[in-house]
Amino acid sequence: MCAAQIRCDLVRRRGLHRLADLAPLARTRPALGEQRCPPAPPLTSITRRRFRSHREFIVVVERVVFHVVVSFSRPAGLIDVCTKVSISPPGEKSRVRRGNVPGVTNYRKRPLDVSTDIAVLTLIRDELCAVVIVRDKAPFKGLYALPGGFVHDDEDLPEAALRELAEETNLALRPDDITQVAAYGNPDRDPRKEKRVITISYVALVPDLPPTAAGTDARDAAVIPVAQLLADSPALAFDHRQLLQDAVELVRVLIEETPAAxxxxxxxxxxxxxxxxxxxxxSSSVHAGNFRHRVLQTPGFVESTGDKRLPAGGIGRQAELYRRGPAQQLHPAIRRPGTYFRT
Structure with missing residues (x-):
C-alpha cells in the first residue's frame, strides 16, 4: 500500500516530529485474512538514515513498518513516499528485521565476531614460503589455513594475531614484526551461519624460521611454497588464498619502497x-648490473662494511659486504621489472 504526498508535521534538521498521522494507515489492513492486532502505542520505533538528497525513515506504528522518504527539495511537511512494507503478527514485538524493508540492509541479523589471520613468510632455498596449519576442526577440517583465530574481549588485534600464531605454530614474534594488510568482511566468507566473521590479516617476514609445532585446533603445521598455495595445490580454507595473495602483494610493494628486503x-x-x-x-629475474647500480644510488639503503667474503659455496671472486643503512623509505624506489614508472 502506497500513499504519496501525505501531510505530516516536520521540524527542520530533526526530521519527522509527530507520527500520529501514520496511525490510520497502520489500522488499514489488506484483505489477507489477518486478525486485528491488539492496540499498541502509535509510535513503536523510528530509525533515520540521512543521505545527500533525502532522508529515509523506518517507522513502526502499531506493529506496521513504514518506509518513509522525505526529499530536502520538498516544502517542509511534505512526504514523498510512504510505503507499508511489513505487518508483525499478533503477539510479536514490533521491530525492523533485515529483509523486511526493501533496499535497507543496515540491520544486523547475525551476531558479529572478529578474528585475525597472519601470513608468516620466509625464504627457503631462494623460494618464498608461507607457514600454514592443517585444521583439526570443522569447517574445512583437514585443509590448510593461515594461522589465526577469534579475538578475545580483553586483547588488541595484534595481540590476538601473535597469540594465535604462538598457539597454533609455536612461533613467537613481536608486535614490531607484523604489518597489517587489510580487513575482510564478506558476509559469506565463513560457512558457519550462526555468526558473521570479520577478519584482520597481518603479514610477517621471518628470515630464519625456527621449527614449527602444531597446537590447539591445528592438526599439523607446515611451511609450503607460496606459488603452490596460490595455485590451490594444496587448497586453503575460507578465503585464505585471497588473504595470502594480498599479503604477498603488500610485501612486494614494501621491498620496493622500504628496506624490508x-x-x-x-x-x-x-x-x-x-x-x-x-x-x-x-617471482622474476633481476638484471645484476642494473640492480647493483640502483641499490648503490639509493641514499641510505645499504652501507659498505669494508669487508669481503667468498660467495656461498666458496667458488668465485670475493664479494663486498654490506649492511642495512639508516633509510626508512627508499627514494627513488626499487621498482620491479615492468613497473618502473608506476606511481
Missing part, C-alpha cells in the same frame, strides 16, 4: 644475496 638477509650480506631476495619475492 634486508630482513631476509643476514646482518652482513652481499648484493647478490640481496638480489636473490628480490627475485624470490617478485
Amino acid at each position: 634486508t630482513k631476509f638477509c643476514q646482518p652482513e650480506f652481499t648484493l647478490a644475496e640481496l638480489r636473490a631476495v628480490y627475485e624470490a619475492v617478485w
Whole structure:
C-alpha cells in the first residue's frame, strides 16, 4: 500500500516530529485474512538514515513498518513516499528485521565476531614460503589455513594475531614484526551461519624460521611454497588464498619502497644475496648490473662494511659486504621489472 504526498508535521534538521498521522494507515489492513492486532502505542520505533538528497525513515506504528522518504527539495511537511512494507503478527514485538524493508540492509541479523589471520613468510632455498596449519576442526577440517583465530574481549588485534600464531605454530614474534594488510568482511566468507566473521590479516617476514609445532585446533603445521598455495595445490580454507595473495602483494610493494628486503638477509650480506631476495619475492629475474647500480644510488639503503667474503659455496671472486643503512623509505624506489614508472 502506497500513499504519496501525505501531510505530516516536520521540524527542520530533526526530521519527522509527530507520527500520529501514520496511525490510520497502520489500522488499514489488506484483505489477507489477518486478525486485528491488539492496540499498541502509535509510535513503536523510528530509525533515520540521512543521505545527500533525502532522508529515509523506518517507522513502526502499531506493529506496521513504514518506509518513509522525505526529499530536502520538498516544502517542509511534505512526504514523498510512504510505503507499508511489513505487518508483525499478533503477539510479536514490533521491530525492523533485515529483509523486511526493501533496499535497507543496515540491520544486523547475525551476531558479529572478529578474528585475525597472519601470513608468516620466509625464504627457503631462494623460494618464498608461507607457514600454514592443517585444521583439526570443522569447517574445512583437514585443509590448510593461515594461522589465526577469534579475538578475545580483553586483547588488541595484534595481540590476538601473535597469540594465535604462538598457539597454533609455536612461533613467537613481536608486535614490531607484523604489518597489517587489510580487513575482510564478506558476509559469506565463513560457512558457519550462526555468526558473521570479520577478519584482520597481518603479514610477517621471518628470515630464519625456527621449527614449527602444531597446537590447539591445528592438526599439523607446515611451511609450503607460496606459488603452490596460490595455485590451490594444496587448497586453503575460507578465503585464505585471497588473504595470502594480498599479503604477498603488500610485501612486494614494501621491498620496493622500504628496506624490508634486508630482513631476509643476514646482518652482513652481499648484493647478490640481496638480489636473490628480490627475485624470490617478485617471482622474476633481476638484471645484476642494473640492480647493483640502483641499490648503490639509493641514499641510505645499504652501507659498505669494508669487508669481503667468498660467495656461498666458496667458488668465485670475493664479494663486498654490506649492511642495512639508516633509510626508512627508499627514494627513488626499487621498482620491479615492468613497473618502473608506476606511481
